[in-house]
Amino acid sequence: MSMRTERIKTDVLIIGGGTAGCFAAYVIGQKSNKKVLIAEKANIKRSGCLAAGVNALNAYITEGRVPQDYVDYAKKDAHGIVREDLLLTMSERLNHVTKVMEDLGLVILKDEKGKYVARGNRNIKINGENMKPILAKAAAEQENVTVLNHVNITDYKTEKGKITGAVGFSVNEDIFYDIDAEAVLCATGGAAGLYRPNNPGFSRHKMWYPPFNTGAGYAMGLLSGAEMTTFEMRFIALRCKDTIAPTGTIAQGVGARQVNAHGDIYETKYGLTTSQRVYGTVMENREGKGPCYLRTEGISKEQEQDLYKAYLNMAPSQTLKWMEAGKGPSEENVEIEGTEPYIVGGHTASGYWVDNNRATTIEGLYAAGDVAGGCPQKYVTGALAEGEIAAEAILEYLDRKDDEVQNLSEIAAAKKSEYEAHLNAPRSLMNAEQLEEAMQKIMDQYAGGIGTDYRYSETSLAKADEKIAALLPVVDTLAASDTYELMQIYELRERLIVCRAVIAHLAARKETRWHSFGENTDYPEQSEEWMKYVNSRMENGEIRILYRDLITKESADSNTVAKGAGER
């Protein structure tokens, strides 16, 4: 069997048509006539984090506050390990991108004076069920934007440290795509499915983060030698048990506190940052005081009805669960649990090491949204903001870029043979599903998954790395009967590469900075010495760790692109 080749030339290739990717395409469409191609693994209408909808915009500068307040909040929540320069440029655009979304048709709750209604200090209330279809339509309607749905990109093409395009394949047909681009925006999202999930059986994909986000962008970056940052700051969400539905809606919406099995409020004992809320729940359970709950008993029937509707707009499984049980939150507290760890730059700070333009360390390659590092608490609006920043920077880059790089198709030819080798390989005893389970078990037991209450040690991490590294060569031997199975093989490869980086980062940070996000049993305390970034690069198939000084408000000016922030 051999694949048919399609070669496409574009000015800008956007890999991943989620929140950041679609918005970047829309911005380029509005501002220029450069040709944009969105390569999307599924279909941009519902792909990415917003598939089921989103309940609120959680990053917004509410009245009386300024962008710097948001930077300060995110910095505190991340215990200092953030890029303040990136946070500020993102925060400055939050309200602008919100307005753009409203103009495109997003419903935002307003008071009688026409002002947005805030939920807490940084959030506004919306109906986000159709946010993704609105955004996808806006992107696709731009005359210079072409959408290539159901195409899975696996590798960049680079030459002399510059990006020249990417390669991939259709998940529906035997077509090989060789794409030449002047600039590339990586917007593939973060990585789920590295660790054994909360529900490992029938509902294995009932997880917080999209199970289809497999860390493709991180893996492609590592394979091309891009610098990455802060993979050790994993994200663990506090969720409604079983359905893994959001808890913030209940906690903030009806003011429900976290209580243990005895009814004691424990959240105040451990602190209120994102990681501390998870940590408190883990600790109460360890001490035999679980299960833990959000105390909702006694809320009004009206509040209950509103919660049913709110969940239908973003996590319908939770409403179905209440219906199925015949008992709503007014009659029964909602049980909560921490999820398996995810790598996601929109919540924590893992991802590409970028400069303020969201340029990565590979010339012509930009990153936005969950795949871009250093800038946590982005949520949806932050991803839009980064999409816009990157789009504008790419347009400037294209203007000043003069030298035509000769695109050799050797990389592409080699890749095509690699795909065909899988499609023609004889079935062996191993398959991608088995290896994925093996990977998740290793990560769970030796690299701080749910099974160990997120704890690991130098010794256990060494074991994890040895075992994960041993799985990688097996991937090369796997057989695919069609390109959908071929995609599963590459998703597995992506996850294994990201796992190796996560393990290396966890081992490199010799402290416990964020409880639960990482419990380093050799170094259980926070240490001033570790107020720095842990970065990495892949060299000859191994992860090399680098350390970099913090970029703060005070040092941001001296750390401009010219002076080495996001140093190339």
Place this chain on the structure above:
Amino acid sequence: MSIRIQKSKCVGCGRCIEACPGNLIKKDKEGKAFIRQVRDCWGCTSCIKECSRDAIRFFLGADVGGRGASMIVSEKPDISTWTVEKPDGTQITIQVNKKDANKY
């Protein structure tokens, strides 16, 4: 957490196949939709919103509290009507106005 596609109701329009963010739905030899692997569904309900024939039902796996109830949604321009059907045949309907923002 998954979906069940009722073959008798499916007209083979392919909209669910197009919309699934996981590329999980495919057509069989008769041109009807089927899910490749029920365990791979995220539970986002994108396919259910696309299906105008009520051919796709959403249910919770027993491991996350499912006991046989299922849910469909019918979409009008401004109103989504969600209907839960329990194993004993009782139905619960909740309407959500798309012009209303969430209160929480």
